[in-house]
Amino acid sequence: MSEVLRKATLAHETAPRLALTPSAVKSAFLNRLAELLLENEPVILAANAEDVRQNPQLTKALIDRLTLTPRRIDAMATAVKELAALPDPIGRVLSDFIRPNGLHIRKVSVPMGVIAMIYEARPNVTIDAAALALKAGSAVILRGGKEALNANKILVTLLRQAASETGLNPDLIQLIEDPDKTLALELMKANGLVDLLIPRGSARLIDTVKANATVPILETGVGNCHAYVESTADLKMALSVILNAKCSRPSVCNALEKVLVDEAIADTFIPKLVDSLHEAGVEIRGDAWCCQLDERIVPATEADWDTEYLDLILAIKVVKDLDDALAHIAKHGTHHSETILTQDETQAQRFLSEVDAAAVYHNASTRFTDGGEFGMSAEIGISTQKMHARGPVGLDELCSTKYLITGNGQIR
C-alpha cells in the first residue's frame, strides 16, 4: 500500500471520532501545540536553516516564504492560541424551523471529515492548516514542498505530540514525506478518503491540481490583481494605494500585479507613479504608451498580462475607459482581488457589480483580502473559486452541514 493510501486511510478512520470530540479537548490540543512550538523553537529553526541551506536555487521571494524566524514562530504560536480561544465552528445551528406537518428541521455545521493540503515551501502552512482543520473537526493530510521537509517533519512531530498529550489520536495528522510526484497525484484522486483538497501555492501547482483532482477541491490563491485608476481618481490616494498593494509584501497572493490607467490621466499620472515605484525598487513593465512616457519602463510582452509576479515587478497599461478596464480584467484576472480608484460613485458601482472576483475594492488596497483583515481571525487561504467559499477561507468555511429532522411518525 502506498504512503498516501496508508496515511489517508488512517486519517479517514480516525476522523469520525474527532467529529464528536468536545471543544475543550480541541482547545487543549491547540494550547499545548502553541507551547510546544515555543519550547522547540531552536530545533525548528535549525531544521528550517537546513532547508534553506539545501535550496540555494530558490528565488528571493521563495526564500522569504520558506524562511522561519523566531518572530514567525512566535506568530505561529500566537495564532494557534488565538484559534484555541475562538468559538467552535462545529455544531452551530444554521437554521431551525418547524414545517406545517410538525417536522422539526435543523441545519447544523459538521466537519468535512478529511482535509488534504498540497502546498509549497511555506512551513507555517503546516501549522496553520493542521490547527485549522482539527479545530474544524477534520483530520488533515499534509503534503508540503520538499524544500521545507526538514521543518515540516519537526512541526508534524510536535502536532502529533500535542494530540497524544491531550487525548486526540495522533493519526488525525498525516504528513506525506515521499517527494515523488505520483504520490501527489494519488492524493488528488483519493475519492472516498479525502473529503476536501486545498492546493495552496503557485499558479502551476493550482493548475496541476485542477487538471487532475477528482476529489472536491478548494482552489486558492493565484492573484493577478489589478488596480484601475479611473480619470476622476484622487491621484495622491491612487499612488499610496498602488505602492502599498505592490510593495508591502510582494510575495503574497493579494499583492498588486497590474495597474490600468485611464487614458485621460495617463500623461500626468504615469510619470509620478513611475517615480514612486522606481524609488521603491520596483521593476516596471508597460504597454507602448507607457514606454513612450518614461524610459525606465520595460516593454511588457503578452505573457506579462497573465503573470502573477509575486515579486517587485509591476506592469502598467493605458485603457480607454471603464469598459476597456473591465474587459481587460475579465480576460486576464484570476478572480482574486481587483480595485478601482475613483471619486465617481457610478463608475465605482459598475466596477463593484461587474468585476467577477472574490474581493472587489473601491478606493482601497488589494492587500486587505485576508482572513485577519476581514475579522475572521484565522484562514487557510483565499478561495478564488465560486463553489463553497469565495475569498478568505476561515473556520466556518472549512465545515460542511447536515440536516437533522425529528418527527413523530410523519409520512409523505
Place this chain on the structure above:
Amino acid sequence: MSEVLRKATLAHETAPRLALTPSAVKSAFLNRLAELLLENEPVILAANAEDVRQNPQLTKALIDRLTLTPRRIDAMATAVKELAALPDPIGRVLSDFIRPNGLHIRKVSVPMGVIAMIYEARPNVTIDAAALALKAGSAVILRGGKEALNANKILVTLLRQAASETGLNPDLIQLIEDPDKTLALELMKANGLVDLLIPRGSARLIDTVKANATVPILETGVGNCHAYVESTADLKMALSVILNAKCSRPSVCNALEKVLVDEAIADTFIPKLVDSLHEAGVEIRGDAWCCQLDERIVPATEADWDTEYLDLILAIKVVKDLDDALAHIAKHGTHHSETILTQDETQAQRFLSEVDAAAVYHNASTRFTDGGEFGMSAEIGISTQKMHARGPVGLDELCSTKYLITGNGQIR
C-alpha cells in the same frame, strides 16, 4: 470546434450580462415559459410519446421517469410560475460590517456563471434545471439522456423562445444533442467555461462524473437509504414509516432501500413487516436471520447492501444494536437520508450526531428529503457531497458570493 466547446463558449459569453439582469426580466421569462409549456402541451406529449416508443428496453422505473403526462406538464408550468414569484436569490447581502480601519465590507450573493447538468431520461429536469439556473442568474448547458431527446429538443426550443420574447439572450440555454459519450467527457473537463456541473441520475452516472470531472461538481442523488428500527421503537409507527418510505415513490432517491432491525425485536417485528411489504407488492431480500423467519424473503447477496434499487425491492438485516447499525450505515450508506425509529431519546441523539448524511431523521420517513418538503419551493437535486451544499439544492445553493469592499484610501 466540438458541439460542447461551441455551445459552452456561447453560454460563457452570454452569462455575464444575465448576472446584471433585473429580477423583473427573469420573472417575465419564467412566466412566459409557463405559458408556452401549457400552450404546447400536445407537441410536448407527442415528442415524449415518441421517446417512450423508441425505448422499449427501459425498466418500468425508468419509463416512469421518462413519461410526461398532462398532469406532469401542468406541474412543470406551475413550478416555473412559482419560481417566477420567488425572491431573486442574486444580490442578497449575506453579511455587512465595518472594520476598525473604516473599510466597509459586504458579502453578497452572485451567480455561478455557467451551470451544466448531465442527467438521464427525465425530461422534466430540462425545465427544472434551466428555470432554476436562469433565476439564479446563470447560463445553463443541458445534457439529458438520449432516450428523452425528442422531448428535450421541444422543451429547449420553448425555453429559448421564452428568452427571446422577454429580452434575454437565447444562447443562455444550450442543449447538447449529440449522444456521443466523448461529448459528456468534454463537458466534464470544460474548465474555464463551466463553473458548476451537476450530475443527476443513477449511481453509475454520478460515479462516471466523479471519476472524470475536473470542473467543480455538485454530486447529487444516489440514495441507498436506511431505516434502523431500534428495540424501543413504536412498531406501528415503524411499519407506517417504512411502507411510506419504500412505496410512495420507489423510483426516487429518497426512497427507502434497507431496513436494519434490532435483534431484540426481530422475531416479532419482521414477520409483521414482511406481511405489509408483501401486500404492497414489495420484493423482500434479507440476511440469514430474516430468511429463516419467513420464506417470502429471498437471501440477500453482499452486493444488495450497496444497491440502490429504485424499485419495489427492499432488503432487511438484523443488527445487534445501535453501534452495529451505525457501522453498517457508515459502510454501505451513500450520505443521503437515514432514519431511526425509536422512543429512546439517547439512542436517537446518538444516531442524529453520528450518522454522516445530508439528512438524518428520527421517527419520520426519508421521503421528506426534498426541496418542497423543506419549504425551499424549488430544487435541482439532493446534494450528497460535503462541499458547497448538502441536502436539497435550491436557488440559494445555486449561487456563489463575492465580497464588495469600499474605502477611502485604506492601505495595509
